[in-house]
Amino acid sequence: MLQILNDMDEVFDVIILGAGAAGLTAGIYSSRARLSTLILNEGTIGGQMIMTDEIANYPGVETTKGFTVANIMKKQAKNFGCQIKSNIRIIGYNLTGNVKTVHLTDGSSFQAFEHAIQEAKKNPKISFIMGSELREIKGNELIEAVMIENLATGKLSEMKTDGVFIFIGYLPNTESLKDIVKTNDRNEIITDADMRTNIPGVFAAGDCIVKKYRQVTTAVADGTIAALSAMEYLRS
Ligand SMILES: Cc1cc2nc3c(=O)[nH]c(=O)nc-3n(C[C@H](O)[C@H](O)[C@H](O)COP(=O)(O)OP(=O)(O)OC[C@H]3O[C@@H](n4cnc5c(N)ncnc54)[C@H](O)[C@@H]3O)c2cc1C
Numbered sequence: 001m002l003q004i005l006n007d008m009d010e011v012f013d014v015i016i017l018g019a020g021a022a023g024l025t026a027g028i029y030s031s032r033a034r035l036s037t038l039i040l041n042e043g044t045i046g047g048q049m050i051m052t053d054e055i056a057n058y059p060g061v062e063t064t065k066g067f068t069v070a071n072i073m074k075k076q077a078k079n080f081g082c083q084i085k086s087n088i089r090i091i092g093y094n095l096t097g098n099v100k101t102v103h104l105t106d107g108s109s110f111q112a113f114e115h116a117i118q119e120a121k122k123n124p125k126i127s128f129i130m131g132s133e134l135r136e137i138k139g140n141e142l143i144e145a146v147m148i149e150n151l152a153t154g155k156l157s158e159m160k161t162d163g164v165f166i167f168i169g170y171l172p173n174t175e176s177l178k179d180i181v182k183t184n185d186r187n188e189i190i191t192d193a194d195m196r197t198n199i200p201g202v203f204a205a206g207d208c209i210v211k212k213y214r215q216v217t218t219a220v221a222d223g224t225i226a227a228l229s230a231m232e233y234l235r236s
Pocket of ligand 1: 042055205
Protein backbone atom coordinates (compact mmCIF):
# COMPACT_ATOMS: atom_id res chain seq x y z
CA MET A 1 0.00 0.00 0.00
CA LEU A 2 1.31 3.43 -0.84
CA GLN A 3 0.36 6.85 0.34
CA ILE A 4 0.58 10.10 -1.54
CA LEU A 5 0.88 13.35 0.35
CA ASN A 6 0.04 16.78 -0.97
CA ASP A 7 -2.60 19.14 0.34
CA MET A 8 -4.78 16.09 0.82
CA ASP A 9 -3.56 12.64 1.89
CA GLU A 10 -4.65 9.79 -0.34
CA VAL A 11 -3.84 6.10 -0.08
CA PHE A 12 -3.53 3.69 -3.03
CA ASP A 13 -2.59 0.02 -3.37
CA VAL A 14 -0.15 0.89 -6.14
CA ILE A 15 1.53 4.14 -7.14
CA ILE A 16 3.42 4.22 -10.42
CA LEU A 17 5.92 6.96 -11.17
CA GLY A 18 5.97 7.75 -14.87
CA ALA A 19 3.35 7.41 -17.61
CA GLY A 20 5.53 6.08 -20.41
CA ALA A 21 5.06 2.66 -22.03
CA ALA A 22 6.24 0.86 -18.89
CA GLY A 23 4.19 2.87 -16.40
CA LEU A 24 0.99 2.87 -18.48
CA THR A 25 1.27 -0.90 -18.98
CA ALA A 26 1.78 -1.45 -15.26
CA GLY A 27 -1.26 0.80 -14.68
CA ILE A 28 -3.40 -1.25 -17.08
CA TYR A 29 -2.49 -4.53 -15.35
CA SER A 30 -2.76 -3.21 -11.82
CA SER A 31 -6.09 -1.41 -12.23
CA ARG A 32 -7.54 -4.32 -14.20
CA ALA A 33 -6.71 -6.49 -11.16
CA ARG A 34 -8.90 -4.03 -9.18
CA LEU A 35 -6.03 -2.58 -7.21
CA SER A 36 -6.50 1.12 -6.57
CA THR A 37 -3.82 2.57 -8.81
CA LEU A 38 -2.40 6.03 -9.35
CA ILE A 39 0.13 7.02 -12.00
CA LEU A 40 2.11 10.17 -11.23
CA ASN A 41 3.84 11.69 -14.20
CA GLU A 42 6.26 14.59 -14.17
CA GLY A 43 6.31 15.11 -17.93
CA THR A 44 3.97 14.47 -20.82
CA ILE A 45 1.84 11.33 -20.71
CA GLY A 46 3.29 8.78 -23.12
CA GLY A 47 6.93 9.56 -22.43
CA GLN A 48 9.27 8.84 -25.32
CA MET A 49 6.46 7.32 -27.38
CA ILE A 50 5.16 10.79 -28.13
CA MET A 51 8.55 11.67 -29.62
CA THR A 52 8.35 8.71 -31.99
CA ASP A 53 6.65 9.62 -35.21
CA GLU A 54 6.26 6.11 -36.55
CA ILE A 55 6.46 2.80 -34.71
CA ALA A 56 6.81 -0.02 -37.21
CA ASN A 57 8.07 -2.79 -34.96
CA TYR A 58 5.29 -3.17 -32.41
CA PRO A 59 4.01 -6.74 -32.89
CA GLY A 60 0.38 -6.97 -33.96
CA VAL A 61 0.30 -3.42 -35.31
CA GLU A 62 1.72 -2.86 -38.80
CA THR A 63 2.66 0.80 -38.50
CA THR A 64 1.38 3.37 -36.08
CA LYS A 65 2.23 6.72 -34.54
CA GLY A 66 3.85 6.82 -31.11
CA PHE A 67 1.32 9.48 -30.15
CA THR A 68 -1.55 7.13 -31.04
CA VAL A 69 -0.16 4.19 -29.04
CA ALA A 70 0.41 6.45 -26.03
CA ASN A 71 -3.14 7.77 -26.13
CA ILE A 72 -4.64 4.28 -26.46
CA MET A 73 -2.56 3.01 -23.52
CA LYS A 74 -3.70 5.99 -21.42
CA LYS A 75 -7.35 5.31 -22.36
CA GLN A 76 -7.02 1.60 -21.53
CA ALA A 77 -5.56 2.38 -18.11
CA LYS A 78 -8.26 4.96 -17.35
CA ASN A 79 -11.02 2.60 -18.51
CA PHE A 80 -9.90 0.11 -15.88
CA GLY A 81 -10.12 2.82 -13.23
CA CYS A 82 -6.49 3.88 -13.06
CA GLN A 83 -6.05 7.51 -12.00
CA ILE A 84 -3.39 9.54 -13.76
CA LYS A 85 -2.01 12.82 -12.44
CA SER A 86 0.40 14.58 -14.75
CA ASN A 87 2.34 17.79 -14.52
CA ILE A 88 3.21 17.09 -10.89
CA ARG A 89 6.58 17.38 -9.22
CA ILE A 90 7.74 14.76 -6.73
CA ILE A 91 9.58 16.37 -3.84
CA GLY A 92 10.25 13.43 -1.57
CA TYR A 93 9.82 9.74 -0.93
CA ASN A 94 9.70 7.43 2.03
CA LEU A 95 9.89 3.97 0.51
CA THR A 96 10.88 1.87 3.49
CA GLY A 97 8.28 0.01 5.55
CA ASN A 98 5.00 -1.44 4.36
CA VAL A 99 3.30 1.88 3.65
CA LYS A 100 5.36 3.93 1.19
CA THR A 101 4.90 7.68 0.95
CA VAL A 102 5.35 10.02 -2.00
CA HIS A 103 5.33 13.78 -1.40
CA LEU A 104 4.44 15.96 -4.33
CA THR A 105 3.52 19.43 -5.38
CA ASP A 106 1.89 20.81 -8.49
CA GLY A 107 4.22 20.88 -11.52
CA SER A 108 4.34 23.87 -14.28
CA SER A 109 7.99 24.46 -13.06
CA PHE A 110 11.04 23.77 -15.17
CA GLN A 111 12.75 20.42 -14.70
CA ALA A 112 15.87 21.14 -16.70
CA PHE A 113 19.26 22.13 -15.37
CA GLU A 114 19.34 25.69 -14.02
CA HIS A 115 21.94 26.96 -16.50
CA ALA A 116 19.88 25.69 -19.46
CA ILE A 117 16.78 27.39 -18.04
CA GLN A 118 18.62 30.71 -17.67
CA GLU A 119 20.04 30.51 -21.22
CA ALA A 120 16.59 29.83 -22.66
CA LYS A 121 15.01 32.67 -20.65
CA LYS A 122 17.58 35.11 -22.03
CA ASN A 123 16.64 34.27 -25.64
CA PRO A 124 13.97 36.75 -26.82
CA LYS A 125 12.81 34.32 -29.51
CA ILE A 126 11.72 31.74 -26.93
CA SER A 127 8.45 31.96 -25.04
CA PHE A 128 7.26 29.40 -22.50
CA ILE A 129 3.88 27.75 -22.09
CA MET A 130 3.80 26.16 -18.65
CA GLY A 131 1.30 23.74 -17.07
CA SER A 132 0.25 22.49 -20.49
CA GLU A 133 0.58 19.40 -22.65
CA LEU A 134 0.70 18.88 -26.39
CA ARG A 135 -2.45 17.05 -27.50
CA GLU A 136 -2.32 17.04 -31.29
CA ILE A 137 -0.07 17.93 -34.19
CA LYS A 138 -2.19 19.18 -37.11
CA GLY A 139 -1.46 19.46 -40.81
CA ASN A 140 -1.64 17.56 -44.09
CA GLU A 141 1.65 17.37 -46.01
CA LEU A 142 3.30 19.82 -43.62
CA ILE A 143 2.78 20.71 -39.98
CA GLU A 144 0.36 23.63 -39.65
CA ALA A 145 -0.60 23.88 -35.99
CA VAL A 146 -0.56 22.18 -32.61
CA MET A 147 -3.32 21.75 -30.04
CA ILE A 148 -2.24 22.48 -26.49
CA GLU A 149 -4.23 21.61 -23.35
CA ASN A 150 -4.00 23.80 -20.28
CA LEU A 151 -3.87 21.17 -17.53
CA ALA A 152 -5.43 23.45 -14.90
CA THR A 153 -8.51 24.38 -16.95
CA GLY A 154 -8.65 21.55 -19.50
CA LYS A 155 -9.00 24.22 -22.21
CA LEU A 156 -7.60 23.31 -25.63
CA SER A 157 -6.06 26.04 -27.74
CA GLU A 158 -4.60 25.97 -31.23
CA MET A 159 -1.22 27.46 -32.00
CA LYS A 160 -0.04 27.95 -35.59
CA THR A 161 3.45 26.62 -36.24
CA ASP A 162 5.66 25.38 -39.08
CA GLY A 163 7.46 22.76 -37.09
CA VAL A 164 7.55 20.77 -33.88
CA PHE A 165 10.58 19.48 -32.06
CA ILE A 166 9.76 17.32 -29.10
CA PHE A 167 12.51 16.73 -26.61
CA ILE A 168 12.26 15.55 -23.05
CA GLY A 169 15.62 14.01 -22.34
CA TYR A 170 17.30 10.63 -22.42
CA LEU A 171 19.11 10.09 -19.11
CA PRO A 172 17.04 8.21 -16.56
CA ASN A 173 15.48 10.67 -14.12
CA THR A 174 16.56 8.70 -11.08
CA GLU A 175 18.73 11.29 -9.34
CA SER A 176 16.25 11.73 -6.49
CA LEU A 177 15.99 7.96 -6.02
CA LYS A 178 19.63 6.98 -6.23
CA ASP A 179 20.22 7.17 -2.49
CA ILE A 180 17.09 5.12 -1.86
CA VAL A 181 17.10 2.31 -4.43
CA LYS A 182 20.28 0.68 -5.73
CA THR A 183 21.48 2.11 -9.05
CA ASN A 184 24.55 1.55 -11.20
CA ASP A 185 27.12 4.22 -12.14
CA ARG A 186 24.76 5.50 -14.90
CA ASN A 187 21.92 6.02 -12.43
CA GLU A 188 20.03 3.06 -13.90
CA ILE A 189 17.98 1.18 -11.30
CA ILE A 190 19.15 -2.34 -10.53
CA THR A 191 16.34 -4.92 -10.55
CA ASP A 192 16.06 -8.69 -10.63
CA ALA A 193 14.19 -10.55 -13.38
CA ASP A 194 10.89 -9.89 -11.57
CA MET A 195 11.58 -6.12 -11.60
CA ARG A 196 12.14 -6.08 -7.84
CA THR A 197 14.51 -3.42 -6.53
CA ASN A 198 16.49 -3.80 -3.32
CA ILE A 199 13.51 -2.39 -1.36
CA PRO A 200 10.58 -4.76 -0.72
CA GLY A 201 7.45 -3.43 -2.40
CA VAL A 202 9.34 -1.14 -4.78
CA PHE A 203 9.60 -2.27 -8.42
CA ALA A 204 11.17 -0.60 -11.45
CA ALA A 205 10.49 -1.03 -15.16
CA GLY A 206 11.37 0.37 -18.56
CA ASP A 207 14.25 2.49 -19.75
CA CYS A 208 15.22 3.56 -16.20
CA ILE A 209 16.48 0.09 -15.26
CA VAL A 210 19.78 -1.60 -16.08
CA LYS A 211 19.28 -3.32 -19.42
CA LYS A 212 20.72 -3.41 -22.90
CA TYR A 213 17.74 -2.94 -25.22
CA ARG A 214 15.40 0.01 -24.80
CA GLN A 215 12.27 -0.34 -26.92
CA VAL A 216 8.52 0.07 -26.48
CA THR A 217 8.17 -3.73 -26.45
CA THR A 218 10.76 -4.17 -23.70
CA ALA A 219 9.22 -1.33 -21.64
CA VAL A 220 5.77 -2.90 -22.00
CA ALA A 221 7.18 -6.29 -20.95
CA ASP A 222 8.94 -4.79 -17.93
CA GLY A 223 5.79 -2.91 -16.92
CA THR A 224 3.76 -6.13 -17.12
CA ILE A 225 6.24 -8.03 -14.96
CA ALA A 226 6.50 -5.18 -12.44
CA ALA A 227 2.70 -5.01 -12.05
CA LEU A 228 2.35 -8.79 -11.65
CA SER A 229 5.19 -8.81 -9.10
CA ALA A 230 3.53 -5.95 -7.21
CA MET A 231 0.27 -7.92 -7.10
CA GLU A 232 2.08 -10.95 -5.70
CA TYR A 233 3.82 -8.73 -3.13
CA LEU A 234 0.51 -7.20 -2.02
CA ARG A 235 -1.11 -10.65 -1.75
CA SER A 236 1.71 -11.89 0.47
C1 LIG B 1 12.96 9.43 -31.09
C2 LIG B 1 12.72 8.04 -30.54
C3 LIG B 1 12.28 7.04 -31.41
C4 LIG B 1 12.05 5.76 -30.92
N1 LIG B 1 11.59 4.80 -31.77
C5 LIG B 1 11.23 3.60 -31.30
C6 LIG B 1 10.62 2.63 -32.17
O1 LIG B 1 10.39 2.86 -33.36
N2 LIG B 1 10.26 1.43 -31.62
C7 LIG B 1 10.46 1.13 -30.30
O2 LIG B 1 10.09 0.06 -29.86
N3 LIG B 1 11.06 2.03 -29.47
C8 LIG B 1 11.43 3.25 -29.93
N4 LIG B 1 12.02 4.17 -29.08
C9 LIG B 1 12.31 3.79 -27.68
C10 LIG B 1 11.03 3.73 -26.85
O3 LIG B 1 10.21 4.86 -27.13
C11 LIG B 1 11.38 3.70 -25.35
O4 LIG B 1 12.29 2.64 -25.09
C12 LIG B 1 10.14 3.46 -24.47
O5 LIG B 1 9.07 4.28 -24.86
C13 LIG B 1 10.50 3.70 -23.01
O6 LIG B 1 9.35 3.68 -22.22
P1 LIG B 1 9.46 3.92 -20.64
O7 LIG B 1 8.07 3.88 -20.10
O8 LIG B 1 10.44 2.98 -20.05
O9 LIG B 1 10.12 5.35 -20.44
P2 LIG B 1 9.67 6.80 -20.95
O10 LIG B 1 8.96 6.72 -22.24
O11 LIG B 1 10.91 7.61 -20.86
O12 LIG B 1 8.61 7.28 -19.88
C14 LIG B 1 8.95 7.71 -18.60
C15 LIG B 1 7.87 8.68 -18.11
O13 LIG B 1 8.13 8.98 -16.73
C16 LIG B 1 8.09 10.37 -16.48
N5 LIG B 1 8.97 10.60 -15.34
C17 LIG B 1 10.31 10.61 -15.31
N6 LIG B 1 10.74 10.76 -14.05
C18 LIG B 1 9.65 10.81 -13.26
C19 LIG B 1 9.46 10.94 -11.84
N7 LIG B 1 10.47 11.04 -10.99
N8 LIG B 1 8.20 10.94 -11.37
C20 LIG B 1 7.16 10.83 -12.21
N9 LIG B 1 7.27 10.72 -13.55
C21 LIG B 1 8.51 10.70 -14.07
C22 LIG B 1 8.55 10.99 -17.79
O14 LIG B 1 8.08 12.30 -17.93
C23 LIG B 1 7.92 10.04 -18.82
O15 LIG B 1 6.60 10.44 -19.13
C24 LIG B 1 12.26 5.46 -29.54
C25 LIG B 1 12.71 6.45 -28.68
C26 LIG B 1 12.94 7.75 -29.16
C27 LIG B 1 13.39 8.83 -28.21
